[in-house]
Amino acid sequence: xxxxxxxxxxxxxxxxxxxxxxxxxxxxxxxxxxxxxxxxxxxxxxxxxxxxxxxxxxxxxxxxxxxxxxxxxxxxxxxxxxxxxxxxxxxxxxxxxxxxxxxxxxxxxxxxxxxxxxxxxxxxxxxxxxxxxxxxxxxxxxxxxxxxxxxxxxxxxxxxxxxxxxxxxxxxxxxxxxxxxxxxxxxxxxxxxxxxxxxxxxxxxxxxxxxxxxxxxxxxxxxxxxxxxxxxxxxxxxxxxxxxxxxxxxxxxxxxxxxxxxxxxxxxxxxxxxxxxxxxxxxxxxxxxxxxxxxxxxxxxxxxxxxxxxxxxxxxxxxxxxxxxxxxxxxxx
Ligand code: UFG
Numbered sequence: 159x160x161x162x163x164x165x166x167x168x169x170x171x172x173x174x175x176x177x178x179x180x181x182x183x184x185x186x187x188x189x190x191x192x193x194x195x196x197x198x199x200x201x202x203x204x205x206x207x208x209x210x211x212x213x214x215x216x217x218x219x220x221x222x223x224x225x226x227x228x229x230x231x232x233x234x235x236x237x238x239x240x241x242x243x244x245x246x247x248x249x250x251x252x253x254x255x256x257x258x259x260x261x262x263x264x265x266x267x268x269x270x271x272x273x274x275x276x277x278x279x280x281x282x283x284x285x286x287x288x289x290x291x292x293x294x295x296x297x298x299x300x301x302x303x304x305x306x307x308x309x310x311x312x313x314x315x316x317x318x319x320x321x322x323x324x325x326x327x328x329x330x331x332x333x334x335x336x337x338x339x340x341x342x343x344x345x346x347x348x349x350x351x352x353x354x355x356x357x358x359x360x361x362x363x364x365x366x367x368x369x370x371x372x373x374x375x376x377x378x379x380x381x382x383x384x385x386x387x388x389x390x391x392x393x394x395x396x397x398x399x400x401x402x403x404x405x406x407x408x409x410x411x412x413x414x415x416x417x418x419x420x421x422x423x424x425x426x427x428x429x430x431x432x433x434x435x436x437x438x439x440x441x442x443x444x445x446x447x448x449x450x451x452x453x454x455x456x457x458x459x460x461x462x463x464x465x466x467x468x469x470x471x472x473x474x475x476x477x478x479x480x481x482x483x484x485x486x487x488x489x490x491x
Pocket of ligand 1: 236237238276277278327328329330347348349350352365366367368369379380381420443446450
């Protein structure tokens with residue numbers, strides 16, 4: 159079994175992937191500039207190459223030894239709102255630099271790529287649950303650049319034979335129940351960590367509920383929350399499937415198939431923590447679709463993926479344990 163290069167392996171989802179791979183005795187090398195990631199999120203036995211994932215010298219160092227068999231490409235900017243304000247940043251990083259990485263990958267003899275994609279490739283859903291054949295119509299540069307790279311993977315597969323699995327995540331949440339790693343973004347824009355931080359600190363403005371006039375049961379947006387360890391497991395299964403030759407080139411959704419409204423998430427946070435975070439209804443956030451729920455039937459069929467931590471309360475509980483033990487994230491580690 160060859161080594162696995164994980165770009166962005168020190169980030170929130172990346173660090174859970176690295177931990178899962180190490181637990182399954184896979185050799186890992188991480189390429190991360192630590193702009194968003196944290197050194198403390200990595201196990202001591204994972205090699206870290208610190209720097210830009212498109213730097214030819216660093217890629218040479220990672221790939222020229224010839225023992226990297228698969229690349230898990232996680233390094234990316236991932237804020238939808240920011241991508242609308244600064245599209246150049248997203249085209250440069252998520253597309254241009256990713257293409258340079260892909261070119262190095264196809265020259266190096268790497269067998270396959272697992273790519274961190276997103277439900278944002280679908281835009282406003284016309285059908286729910288969303289399966290992989292749902293029209294792709296991104297409504298922001300974040301989803302647009304992720305989709306463009308998926309398409310590049312398909313053409314590179316055809317021309318050079320590099321295998322790929324693009325995993326389209328719905329709403330990643332939670333933290334490894336084993337402790338020590340979790341979500342630490344700055345600024346934090348995601349609903350669950352914002353609510354948990356609010357419970358912990360109590361001060362500052364209430365957490366905004368971005369719109370309560372959507373066509374949903376309680377008027378707030380509905381999302382499909384999926385545990386970060388279950389996402390991590392899917393990456394390993396994708397590597398194994400490419401290794402065995404049962405997967406060549408595929409895009410696959412990862413979600414639990416169940417939607418929860420913002421108010422239901424607030425209720426779950428209240429039950430898990432014993433404190434109801436202070437919230438206030440605010441204007442809609444531009445670009446938010448009313449409902450995003452996945453069909454993950456293909457993930458079950460093609461990867462044998464069975465999410466373990468499916469219950470919303472259990473997902474929130476793992477996140478709560480991380481936030482409680484690390485109130486200042488990795489800053490306190
Ligand atoms: N929300 C609030 N208040 C907040 C933060 C979020 O009401 O303070 C709402 C949002 O409007 C949305 C829901 O909570 O309806 C979830 O929002 P998140 O910011 O936690 O997650 P998103 O659904 O916006 O985005 C996530 C990833 C994206 C990915 C998308 C695909 O962050 O990268 O899922 O489903 F594209």
